[in-house]
Amino acid sequence: xxxxxxxxxxxxxxxxRALRGSYAVPAFNFYNMETLNAILTAAxxxxxxxxxxxxxxxxxxxxDDILMGLVRGAKYKKNQIALHLxxxxxxxxxxxxxxxGFSSVMFDGSSLPLHENIKxxxxxxxxxxxxxxxxxTELGMLAxxxxxxxxSTESAFTNPDIVYDFVKQTxxxxxxxxxxxxxxxxxxxxKNESLRFDILKQxxxxxxxTPLVLHGASTIPQKYVKNINKFGGDIKNAYxxxxxxxxxxxxxxxxxxxxDSDLRLAFTSAVREYLSKNKTDFNPRDYLSHAQNxxxxxxxxxxxxxxxxxxxx
Ligand code: G3H
Ligand code: 13P
Ligand code: ZN
Numbered sequence: 001x002x003x004x005x006x007x008x009x010x011x012x013x014x015x016x017r018a019l020r021g022s023y024a025v026p027a028f029n030f031y032n033m034e035t036l037n038a039i040l041t042a043a044x045x046x047x048x049x050x051x052x053x054x055x056x057x058x059x060x061x062x063x064d065d066i067l068m069g070l071v072r073g074a075k076y077k078k079n080q081i082a083l084h085l086x087x088x089x090x091x092x093x094x095x096x097x098x099x100x101g102f103s104s105v106m107f108d109g110s111s112l113p114l115h116e117n118i119k120x121x122x123x124x125x126x127x128x129x130x131x132x133x134x135x136x137t138e139l140g141m142l143a144x145x146x147x148x149x150x151x152s153t154e155s156a157f158t159n160p161d162i163v164y165d166f167v168k169q170t171x172x173x174x175x176x177x178x179x180x181x182x183x184x185x186x187x188x189x190x191k192n193e194s195l196r197f198d199i200l201k202q203x204x205x206x207x208x209x210t211p212l213v214l215h216g217a218s219t220i221p222q223k224y225v226k227n228i229n230k231f232g233g234d235i236k237n238a239y240x241x242x243x244x245x246x247x248x249x250x251x252x253x254x255x256x257x258x259x260d261s262d263l264r265l266a267f268t269s270a271v272r273e274y275l276s277k278n279k280t281d282f283n284p285r286d287y288l289s290h291a292q293n294x295x296x297x298x299x300x301x302x303x304x305x306x307x308x309x310x311x312x313x
Contacts (some may be wrong), residue, residue: 011104036163140178160202211255
């Protein structure tokens, strides 16, 4: 089936609208019914567009049938919700997601030699565009944990001098860039580290019509880290990107911002607190719904305080 049959939107439409409106669309990762419901509830309450992101490993975790059962069963506000493959590392996995009914795919060739990245990005774009599916590609490389396939300790900033040719040759609809963010909960050694806005400025000048994407943007709310540790966890030295820096990046052409770690922290914090305060309760529906509610609250805060994407229609 095609994504439009489920009521989902083309990601490119959402991102181009965001670029014109000087806000950004959040891409929130999900991996089960509760996390999907949390994101959709936040989108509904804030009337914000959102991108439902599924990583390769989340797709394996859910299985095609269960994922598409959930996707088919949900209701979507018109022109607001997209389903996106996050960090597809091969043409084959991107094709598979398109064939399942995703409305966009990311081909992540950031760890490949440039000519390989261009070749597979082009091939994926050609296939995607046949079905009016949009494609995100990546230039430069983020440090940290990227899906099961990439775990780099070094980051390589995006070279602004090659973005124009890359976009032209690949026909990509959006471009993920590396300007100092990283995946996971351990992004910052100190709070004063800044993103490379000088690089972002040059990229935006060179490709003003291409929506730019910021991965690894979680803010790592310290209230969740503290709560997890208070109720039995052990997470040390975890710091994220400040909301102010993300807002500044959005004002400079970032049109899609990816969050996964923050949502995991919100969920885990709620589960740990609930179980430790309700020692006789062993009904998973109780603590999972509690965690879903906390994740919804966090997505609403992100949309309202960082993205500026609420009430845009
Ligand atoms: O950027 C990648 C996501 O955080 C995916 O993580 O492979 O554990 O789902 P995952
Ligand atoms: P975080 O680990 O910062 O949430 O990044 C998520 C991401 O980039 C998913 O693609
Ligand atoms: Zn990412």
